[in-house]
Amino acid sequence: MSIRTINLNIIKMKNYILLSAFSILSIACNNDDKDSKPAHPTLQEKYTINEIGVYPEGIDYDSKNEKFVYGSMYKGTIYSLSPKGEIKSFATSSKLVLPTGIFTDEVRNRLIVANADLGISQKSTEGSAGSVATVAIFNLDTGVLIKEIDLKNFTPGAGSCLNDIAVDSNGIIYVTDSFSPVIYKIDSNYTASVFLNNALFQPAAGAFGLNGIVFHPDGYLLAAKSDSAKIFKIPLSNPQNITEVSGMQFTSPDGIELDRNNNLIVIENGLGLGKSYTFKSTDNWTSASNVSETNIGKDEFPTTAALASDGNVYVISSKLGKLLGGDKSQSTFVIQKIK
Template structure:
């Protein structure tokens, strides 16, 4: 058997001392070097003719954006170099609207509706009547389940599932733009009507309830497009919802929302082609302007938060789709927010 250490006095200490010093120096040097965070792009441009995505999320683990499509229904993955690939697809995806990446539960939530733009999947039974939630596995894009929502209130002539949020217990909340409803899906997949109130209704053909986020203090913040309003809805008493006082702000056509932190909310206004940064010092009883980001007139819809940036906004070009522009738009942009 070979001898690794001599038994002579002082040998071990003499041999190990330089090694210990070298290790200490290496550790010190490593700690002294500032490691720059990964660079984030100013914009990601991807080309898929006629895709018309509305929803946007960022998957930090996968290093990709996720986008939906009003015309194809499929969920797509977009890399920073603009490469687009299909992440998930299913016949139940007529038009994919709002997306939510629920990282703690490894799932992607998709609000599904039928505005009539997916010619392969629209039907008379679903046209402007569909409100559905689809849940996918984040890792492999497999469909976990779909949940019918519009069927909870068949008395309304039209439905449109628009956006989703998740509370701390994993309950999902979904807005309906054509009916004055917010749905709730619990951890077991059971759907109920969380809030129904005539004050949340919109005129026929107009979009009412839209973007939604969960605030960790126990309430939802919900956008209403036609009114340019923001609502605070307590989870413990949804019927006691209140209007956030935004006096002096024009939030008409408010669409997607993202909570940057507990006191900062990002809000897209699609027809205005502008993203607002709102701040509150009183638990969202009131909100004031903290900055704006102007976009091209390409109908911005959704915001995704991403490490290393204030966030990104999707230019959906849905105005071109609604106008039946020919040829269809082929390039779409995910732009980094830089508030002024």
């Protein structure tokens, strides 16, 4: 064998070794990339909030920062709860009296909170019930206040109780009012208007009317009316074409939520039996049928639900009945997964 042949073989061997090393390194790097991708955290089936006077009403799950976010009706503060159960005070403002609906808008990095006054918050004043109607926008990462929009000027001669929030695919915010027959609209520039005012939404005297609301990706809103125990379908393209979803039975519906299969979760609060119901529809929410239900407890007074990043739905118990009765001493509140 010539020296030239030996040299060529050595060069080929070196190239082979280099290519093999590069391939091994590439595989290792690719595996590292896969391993470095964040996985959804493991959530507990039940979380207990141990703090006097929280009375949480609205809840949502921030899938960007992986935590629950809920509001205290009595303390006027927004809290976060980690998958491990760590609770922190997250956001508030001097105008935040009684936070109701909460929406985590991960796409636009904002936390949207509906704010009312039922005269039962520690921030309430003499005769202030029904006089507050604002929407607060916070930074979803930091809890820093971005904007507050006052909607009370749309109901100058009537009481107002902003209740729940939905956001469509364009980032437009929709807000229900439990004391007036109105759904408000806030555009991307935070300009507010009345989206819909309809006699179908008029609450009975002394009762809550419109309550929970969700945006369906097919281009319409679904909204609950508590006093008449109805779910309405409202097309965004023709809001006055309101229809009632048939085939649904419950009393005193509160918050509503779409699950990962676009089934509708309806929370029946303590004015009813205190249950969660799961409904499905095969005709684009002209009608619906009951899939399952979970008993939460009348005294627990469940109010709203949140779809978490693990695909499960969690319900919060507010014990609002106690607070409405003047009891400010309750210290145990629960967030639990429904089956």
